[in-house]
Amino acid sequence: MSNLIVYDLMSATAQTLYMVFTSTFFAVLLGLPLGTLLFSSSRIKHAPKLHRALSLFINITRSVPFIILLVAIIPFTRLLVGTSIGMNAAIVPLTVGAIPFFARLVDTTFRSLPSGLIETGYSMGANSWQIITRILIPEAKPALIHAITLTAITLVNYSAMAGAVGAGGLGTLAINYGYQRFDGGVMLATVVTLIIMVQLMQMCGDYLAKRYLHH
């Protein structure tokens, strides 16, 4: 491999990491409240209609294949970042795709907590907000870290797909060199880089979750 390819591989890796971390950040920022609201509407402040509506919305957005979502929201992407090509443009569909995924994980995480915790909160005179922020989120922290890791890894996968429409990163590299020029060496190097990336992310996630796990 020439130095040029190595340079391309490194910059593509950096681009992928940038896309994955930025979209994970926004997905968590928006998915955590959405997931909490989904949980809260069924278990804390009963609002069956809201719960059904949110659940339906999440299911619909989750069932759209990412490659279709990518194209379908191009107008929205243009509106937000001014272009539909490049890394920043890819972050929009990546985030939109990951929000309902992460929200569902948040809901599942809260559901797996002992149900007595909410009752305990109420018996102390806590309000719904205090129950969520002072009891549920601290108790769910290790599981939430796992959920963030899972989302980030899923986004590595999605970002490679976004490469197909010119997002940049390892996906674009793999398609341009590996697929269109049929260069097996570059293809293999890309795949190995992705494997290492996912492996490292999982290890970091596990390490962080373990730090917060006290049982």
Add this chain to the structure above:
Amino acid sequence: MTMIELHELSKSFAGKPALQHINLSIQQGEIFGIIGRSGAGKSTLLRTINLLERPDSGEVHVDGQVLTQLSRTDLAQARHKMAMIFQHFNLLHSKTVYDNIALPMRIQGMDEDSIKNKIDELLPIVELVDKKLAYPAQLSGGQKQRVAIARALSCSPKVLLCDEATSALDPETTDAILALLKKINTLYGITIVLITHEMDVVKRICSRLSVMVDGFIVETYALANVFAEKDSIARSMLFSQLSPQLPSCIAQKMSSTPTEKALLKLFFQGEESTVPFISQSSRELNIDINILLANIDQFDTVTCGVLVVELNAGADLLETFLQKCKQAELIVEVLGYV
């Protein structure tokens, strides 16, 4: 002074009644027990006192306030003065003992200095000074319940609600936790309401008790008076709790066909338990009385005992003996013949 007053409470779940016309008043500073089988509605009843369960109809008065009429924020305020402990402790595993105890105070918005002072005051009472920075996973069941009790006490409550608080604990730990509840009752004058399916728990610390059956409160007595109530469920529960199980080698031999040897169960209460009734009867009637099992216990101020005896007598002598028991105001039950 009345601390808790429940007036005509009713509640049903999906058409199935859980509470029916509950009227109950609990005095300040007393330890009140509610006993019943699982499904009798006692857990629902306890949860209506702090409105974790809202009754379909009826009123809940606590410390002069009508909780059922309070707004959400006023109810949260009122709950600060009513703490609750649970069968499975419900501690936060992600937080240390210190932070668990601090939680209700932080929810109330107390400053960290006052929180620290309060925790330093509470830890010696629950005997957990050396566990201040431990996590719940590192504690035994009894220690976890002590943390939960300290957490409950942190906001200086007037009422402590105990939901099967000792049901997940072994007998020795149960004793220790009950002793602690008694201690804080004496120390702070906190009104304690506990629900349990174990008569033993009620017997140890309660001054009054109610029996719940199918959503109704069927009996309410002072513990010391239970024995005077001949047909009460509470008394039969106390007696069955008092009397030891017959070993299977005897139980299997027993039949209901009368023979020369009868097995009797005798309950003594109050003063009678101190009178040497058996040896007197044996001398007077000239019969052999073989004591198989015996137990004696104290219920509040009343001493109570049970004896299972084998009577080597014919039908006539047995009848005389039974008469004698009745005169002495003993409760006697013919278990069978061997």
